[in-house]
Structure formats: structure tokens, C-alpha cells
Amino acid sequence: MKLNKQRLAAFTILELTVVMLLSAIVIGITYTAYSIMSQSYLNFTNKNEAMGMLIRVDELLRKDFERSEAIALDHHLITFQDSIAIIKYQIEPDFIVRTGLSTDTFKLKTAGVWTDFESNPVTIDEPSTDTAQQIDELSINLLLKADTITYHYHKVYSSQNLIKANAHAVN
Structure with a gap:
């Protein structure tokens, strides 16, 4: 019997093991990089959404302060009244709701709300009166x-708006 001494071109077990080990390392690095990039993108998106809400609330409050003829505080509602519409803001610790022609809810955390009229504080829960109190300043920590x-x-x-708001004013 004659043995065939031809060699076939093939990889050894050791070479295959080294290639598999290097492939596993490259796949691990790729997965880790993907996870880091994905988490960074998610954080970036969440921060941009929160910033967008802050900017939108600021724009709306500025616009409502400029356009209103009267601003009143009634318990937890701040009411803006102009010749066209009435807009109400409900400011809670975890959200702000703006109600007007449409309703907008902003998931923003608040750390404090202060209201004044002619540099005198107007408190939100004023039990002494049943009527809304006029305000001219609002400070809010978001x-x-x-x-x-x-x-x-x-x-x-x-002066015309102040006279309208005060029933006891002299014309």
C-alpha cells in the first residue's frame, strides 16, 4: 500500500484559536463602543428635550406677561387675561400646565414660585380672600x-389697567 504524501493547504487548530480570540476581542470592543455611544446619544437627546421645554415655557411666560392686561393669582393658578383670551398656568413641583385655547403640559421640576404685586409678596395659598389677587412679578426656580x-x-x-383692576379707584 502506498501512502499519499501530499499536503493539503489548511489552518492549524492553533491558528484558528488565535483568530477566534482576536475576533472576540474586536467584537467586545465594538459592542462596548456602541453601548457608550448609544448612552451618550440618549443623554444628549434627553437633555435637549428638557432644555427645549425650559425654553418653550420661558417663551410662553414672557409672551403672556407682555400681552396680558391683568395677571392674577388664585390659589395654585396664575391667570393671564387679555382682550382675546384667558390663559391659566398651574405650577406644581413636577409639572407645569398651561391652559388656553389648547392645553400644554411641561414635565419640569420646580423648586419654588414667588409672586409679588408692587414689591409686596402675594402668597399662593392665601386663605383670607376668595378672590384672585393681582400680581406684577413672578419668579420661578426650575x-x-x-x-x-x-x-x-x-x-x-x-394706569388704565390698574384702575380697571381696583374697584375702589377714583376715575
């Missing part, structure tokens, strides 16, 4: 991650 951002709004009333 939380974005670990940062506290303070927004301040001020309304300068015309």
Missing part, C-alpha cells in the same frame, strides 16, 4: 438635572 435655573418675569401695568 430644575434641570442638578442645576437650578431662576426665571423672573415682570409686568408693567398701564
Whole structure:
């Protein structure tokens, strides 16, 4: 019997093991990089959404302060009244709801709300009166991650609007 001494071109077990080990390392690095990039993108998107909400609430409050003829505080509602519409804001610790022609809910955390009229504080839960109290200033602390951002709004009333609001004013 004659043995065939021809060699076939093939890889050895050791070469295959080294290639599989290197492939596993490359796949592990790729998966880790993908996980890091995915988490960074998610954090970036969430922060941008929160910033967008902050900017939108600021724009709406500024616009409502400018356009309103009267701003009143009634328990937890801040009411903006102009010749066309009435807009109400409900400011809670975990959200802000703006109700007007449409309703917008902003999932923003608040750390404090202060209202004044002619530099005198007007408290939100004023049990002594059943009527809404006029305000001309609003300060609100909004939380974005670990940062506290303070927004301040001020309304300068015309003398005509002040006379309308005060029933005891002399014309």
C-alpha cells in the first residue's frame, strides 16, 4: 500500500484559536463602543428635550406677561387675561400646565414660585380672600438635572389697567 504524501493547504487548530480570540476581542470592543455611544446619544437627546421645554415655557411666560392686561393669582393658578383670551398656568413641583385655547403640559421640576404685586409678596395659598389677587412679578426656580435655573418675569401695568383692576379707584 502506498501512502499519499501530499499536503493539503489548511489552518492549524492553533491558528484558528488565535483568530477566534482576536475576533472576540474586536467584537467586545465594538459592542462596548456602541453601548457608550448609544448612552451618550440618549443623554444628549434627553437633555435637549428638557432644555427645549425650559425654553418653550420661558417663551410662553414672557409672551403672556407682555400681552396680558391683568395677571392674577388664585390659589395654585396664575391667570393671564387679555382682550382675546384667558390663559391659566398651574405650577406644581413636577409639572407645569398651561391652559388656553389648547392645553400644554411641561414635565419640569420646580423648586419654588414667588409672586409679588408692587414689591409686596402675594402668597399662593392665601386663605383670607376668595378672590384672585393681582400680581406684577413672578419668579420661578426650575430644575434641570442638578442645576437650578431662576426665571423672573415682570409686568408693567398701564394706569388704565390698574384702575380697571381696583374697584375702589377714583376715575
